Amino acid sequence: xxxxxxFPLLTAVTPLFFTGCATDAHYVQTGDKEQIISLGxxxxxxxxxxxxxxxxxxxxxxxxxxxxxxxxxxxxxxxINNTSQQxxxxxxxxxxxxxxxxxxxxxxxxxxxKAAGYVQENAFLNDQKNTRxxxxxxxxxxxxxxxxxxxxxxxTYSFQLSLNDTRAGYQVWEDEEQIGKQGTRATxxx
Amino acid sequence: MKMSSCQVLALALGVVALAGCSTPMVNSVENTPxxxxxxxxxxxxxxxxxxxxxxxxxxxxxxATTPAGFLRAQVELKNHTFFRQSxxxxxxxxxxxxMQVNNIVSANLSDQLEGGESKFISGIAPTPDCKDFRVxxxxxx
Numbered sequence: 087x088x089x090x091x092x093f094p095l096l097t098a099v100t101p102l103f104f105t106g107c108a109t110d111a112h113y114v115q116t117g118d119k120e121q122i123i124s125l126g127x128x129x130x131x132x133x134x135x136x137x138x139x140x141x142x143x144x145x146x147x148x149x150x151x152x153x154x155x156x157x158x159x160x161x162x163x164x165x166i167n168n169t170s171q172q173x174x175x176x177x178x179x180x181x182x183x184x185x186x187x188x189x190x191x192x193x194x195x196x197x198x199x200k201a202a203g204y205v206q207e208n209a210f211l212n213d214q215k216n217t218r219x220x221x222x223x224x225x226x227x228x229x230x231x232x233x234x235x236x237x238x239x240x241x242t243y244s245f246q247l248s249l250n251d252t253r254a255g256y257q258v259w260e261d262e263e264q265i266g267k268q269g270t271r272a273t274x275x276x
Numbered sequence: 277m278k279m280s281s282c283q284v285l286a287l288a289l290g291v292v293a294l295a296g297c298s299t300p301m302v303n304s305v306e307n308t309p310x311x312x313x314x315x316x317x318x319x320x321x322x323x324x325x326x327x328x329x330x331x332x333x334x335x336x337x338x339x340a341t342t343p344a345g346f347l348r349a350q351v352e353l354k355n356h357t358f359f360r361q362s363x364x365x366x367x368x369x370x371x372x373x374x375m376q377v378n379n380i381v382s383a384n385l386s387d388q389l390e391g392g393e394s395k396f397i398s399g400i401a402p403t404p405d406c407k408d409f410r411v412x413x414x415x416x417x
Contacts, residue, residue: 117384119364119414131384138383142400145381148343181380188379188402191344276362276386276416 124272125241127171128228128265136245136263137181144182149249149258150192153221160186160249161195161220169230169243178245182224195220222258223250240268299360302393314338314350328415331361332389345404351397351411355389362388362416367399369406377402386416 114120117131144150150158162183165175186192196202209217226247233240242264249259319337323329335352342348347369355361366384369377379402389395399409 115384117364117386119416131386134380134383135385138380138385141380142398145344145346145400145402146342146348151344185380185402188377189346190403276364 121276122274123267125239125267125269128243132265133177137178139263140247140261141182141185143261145189147259158192158221160192160222160224163223163225166227169228220252237270242266299391301391325415331355331357332363332413347401347406349399349409354394355391358391360388360390364414366412368410369401370408371405372407377406
């Protein structure tokens with residue numbers, strides 16, 4: 087094929103490739119088959135996976151049932167971020183507190199300032215000297231480790247969680263979920 | 277029988293391609309007879325992807341209840357092919373009225389099976405009211 091024929095053919099075919107790759111905006115389900123997998127950051131489905139697996143283990147344990155006045159009162163404590171990115175740890179902890187509340191086995195301590203004010207006011211009006219203290223705190227850490235060989239990069243995010251007994255000071259439940267991703271670049275589809 | 281250079285090249289490329297696709301097969305060993313007794317339940321299977329049905333084949337489903345009264349379900353899977361299969365799965369839970377209860381325990385989770393590998397996946401009901409469940413599988417390939 088002569089070069090003068092090749093140029094118009096390429097000109098005609100090239101837009102077809104771009105048209106084939108383009109996708110119109112559409113709603114997606116979190117964690118679906120079309121999910122975007124990034125190597126250098128925690129994706130929304132990574133939080134969902136870590137929270138789902140952790141909640142299942144938390145619901146399977148009887149540790150949260152060993153309180154004097156069920157359901158257990160849990161305060162969501164600090165989740166230390168040891169990754170290279172800024173993360174909102176509520177993406178992890180909120181999913182866990184929703185599941186705990188829905189299970190009926192635990193309630194989480196409110197962080198709403200107005201609610202805290204009303205608690206104090208109620209205690210004063212009813213002459214209560216002691217308000218209920220949390221039975222447990224939920225703390226944790228997110229750790230990022232990166233390994234590289236040539237262009238291939240493996241990033242592992244470790245989500246560590248601990249349920250701490252506030253009376254004895256013991257950790258009554260612990261869990262670690264690891265989410266590993268490997269490749270040379272971000273991709274669509276798992 | 278002599279092969280043309282094109283046939284030799286095609287054969288070589290085929291071997292290279294197969295080597296690239298092959299994944300480690302999995303051998304295993306386990307105790308027998310079993311000390312534990314799994315409560316294997318009857319199940320209803322709907323297979324719309326027959327290829328996935330072979331690479332993520334459902335062997336058995338068993339259930340148990342936690343001390344707090346939460347239903348747990350475990351599914352044994354086996355990959356009957358020589359190739360690694362990635363897949364998404366999710367547990368859906370239903371209360372005594374047949375209404376679906378949604379929360380984070382029903383998230384889509386990704387997993388994979390090496391060639392010939394058997395694996396267990398499990399889920400726990402989000403509330404003690406959940407009495408039934410369904411597990412969905414989607415191919416990752």
